[in-house]
Amino acid sequence: MSKKIMDKDGLGKTLARLAHEVIEKNDNLDEIALVGIRSRGDLIAMRIAARVKEISGKSIPVGAIDITFYRDDVGLKIAKDAQPTDVKFSIDGKNIILVDDVLYTGRSTRAAIDALLDIGRPKTIQLLVLIDRGHKQLPIHADYVGKNIPTSFKEIVEIKMQEMDGEDSITIT
Amino acid sequence: MKLLLSAGRVIDPANKIDDFLDILIEDGKIVKVAKDIKDKTAKVENLKGKVIVPGLIDMHVHLREPGFEYKETIATGARSAVMGGFTSVACMPNTEPVMDNTAVVELVISKGKKENLANVFPIASVSKHAKGEEISDIGMLLNSGAVALSDDAAPLMNAEVMRRAFEYTKQFNVSIITHCEDKNMTIDGVMNESFNSTTLGLRGMASVAESLMVYRNIAIANYMGALVHIAHVSCKESVEIIRWAKKQGMKVTCETAPHYFTLTDEAVKTYDTNTKMNPPLRGAEDVKAIKAGLKDGTIDCIASDHAPHGRIDKELEYNYASFGIVGLETMVPLTLTELVDKKILTLEQAVEKLSVMPAKVLGLKKGTLSVGADADITVLDIEKKYNVDVNKFESKSKNSPFNGKSVKGAAFMTIVGGEIKMKEGKIL
């Protein structure tokens, strides 16, 4: 049983709203940068940056971070297809908005924060997620949420992005 | 004290006998071989389904005493012998001190007698201190009981020394048993030189280092008219040279060991140090040639080259581990499994190579079931199927690459001088 909870239009609207929220919350857009968590978080980050530019005319730097080596479950799961982290700008003193597709246990966010802090020393780190599905295991909350979807443990939230999967959609199975 | 072996199949190649006969033994000698012997005063052993053969002789073993008693002693070696079906063994001189003097020869003989299990015949060193420089007191060594001479401890590199050894020994009409290896060509070598040594990154010992010395030693011995016996032939070229020499009418005898017709250097791939021996395990072509040599009679004897080593010698880097494996308790099963069961040799031919020919080469009045002969008799169970288990070995050492191997055939009973020394896996 799978249920579609967002289609291409819905995703576009949600991303537009998130872009507005980012502009609203940050007085100085020159001090912010988006860093997406691979994979798909980086794609979402690029889409948001594009919307922000449409709305405000400002170009925000976008980077991608790979958290494979920061996970707390090496030995249980080893990724054999880690991709390099790609942050071409200095994050020192910046307000960094971490971008992820789904917030679940919070462990990926923890790993991403560690990974970010190894690259530099940002002024603040905020968290933007497309879906917050609940069941957090760490005291982590998102500053920007595309949609809250209460789920059970058994359910799987599947996000598809045009760039990677050939279509935009979010489904729960 | 009389012993009657009844209902067995008797194979006695010396008398061309292969028949169901009874054998009566009295005072350590065979007194009667005939059908349905009746003797109420004799202890009877019913050997229905078993094969009775002249006592097996392993003409190439290392018993390590004196000097390396942690590897083996004459006592444990003799137990291992009778357990493996051997009524006699001939032990090599690489002891410490080397068996190059009458005192050590006499010690080995007296210890062997004291154990009163298998007959132990010493082979003395052909050179003093096994250095290959000066020949030892060959006449005195033979007078004290040595049955042959050998350079197995250290091959004689110097052809002039080899020549004089043959020339001098000729007067005594005994064989010099030579380990054929050009030591200059095998420095640091630990396995056969082959594609496998290339991929394993182990230093090779080329088979030509063996075969060229086989030729040299045959050539010198024949020039001198002396007796030469080639120890543990392992490669194709050696077989071919010996076959050619025999065809020329040259006098030469030789032996191979069970591992050379059972394993190839593929076995080294695990770096198991129980695959390290000298000569090394060779290639498939060599194994084929060894079998062909056994079949056509080029190879006269099968000997184990029983070489016990302790854990400290073997649980090591392949390069540092000692050469050699134990063999007394696997020789009969391997010969029966790999040669007789696979129709390379008949049972009679196998007995010739394990008893008749070794006796002949060593000049022993053994290897026969003739009336009047010593009652050294081995009884075989050629049907028994089991897996080799090194932990059951009587030998002090367990260094065998055959642990766990499934085999068919075993020694059932070992009788030495008319006394049963081993029966059904128990030493009496």
Added chain:
Amino acid sequence: MGFKRKHLIGLEDATPEEIETYLNTAESFKSIFDRKIKKVPALRGRTVINLFFENSTRTRTSFELAAKRLSADVINFSVSTSSVSKGETLIDTAKTIEALESDMIVVRHSCSGVPLLLTKTLKSGIVNAGDGMHEHPTQGLLDLFTIREKKKKIKGLKIVMVGDIAHSRVARSNIYGMTKMGADLTLVAPPTLLPKDIENLGVKVDHDLRKAVKGADVVYMLRIQLERQKRNLFPSIREFSTLYGMDEDKLKLANKDAIVMHPGPMNRGVEISSEVADSEQSVICEQVTNGIAVRMAVLYLLAGGETNEIASLSGQGN
């Protein structure tokens, strides 16, 4: 498909896919080298023992740095003499080391086969850091990594490997690695420095360096042990250098953009001239840097051992 391997003994039995995985993972690790904090927490709390029976400051340092950059705890254990002289067997020594509760043991030994023997008695993952004349798999991988980085591919490249093939574990690992990845490999050496039947490994053999080096994309020079001359494996340093040494003159025959590699340490003026070693075509220093990234990848990938499965990289993996 998971990464199922617990030990890395050699590249002889590695699949091209596995090699690809090592190289890709190494690329990720290399990307952290230009950061201020050159460290990730991937192997936090794991213990790696560098068990070196043979001296090698270079390889040991590379493995040590790799383990440290993965946040593992590292112990260096040098056994200078062979166990024979101590009255202890190799297995005794290894068990004593493992009693230190290690997760992985990086082994270097002058005797072939020691790492494989250790996998049979020890519970830790074993990484071969060079055994005798057998294999040096991490060197093979770092060389492949360097070639791929410089040439953007390995398949179809013309590689010539020159020098003492017979005694070289580096050569063996590279022969397996390069041929598996589809390179066209020619070995150049005098017959005395080629081991028996080496052609069976799918390589070409030549004795004429000038001829063989024509059109090469990669020129790989091996270290020659000068004492080999005493065993008559070549007549003199001068003759070896003249026939089999790489100099500017011979290098001109290779492709213009050919790279020159050497596993180090070099004998300048013997197998490689200083001009070549220091030329723009030489990637010898990059090989050393890449060694750290490749060893990080090896330690990381083997760490999961037999229970490895691939983490889903979508954020909801955890």
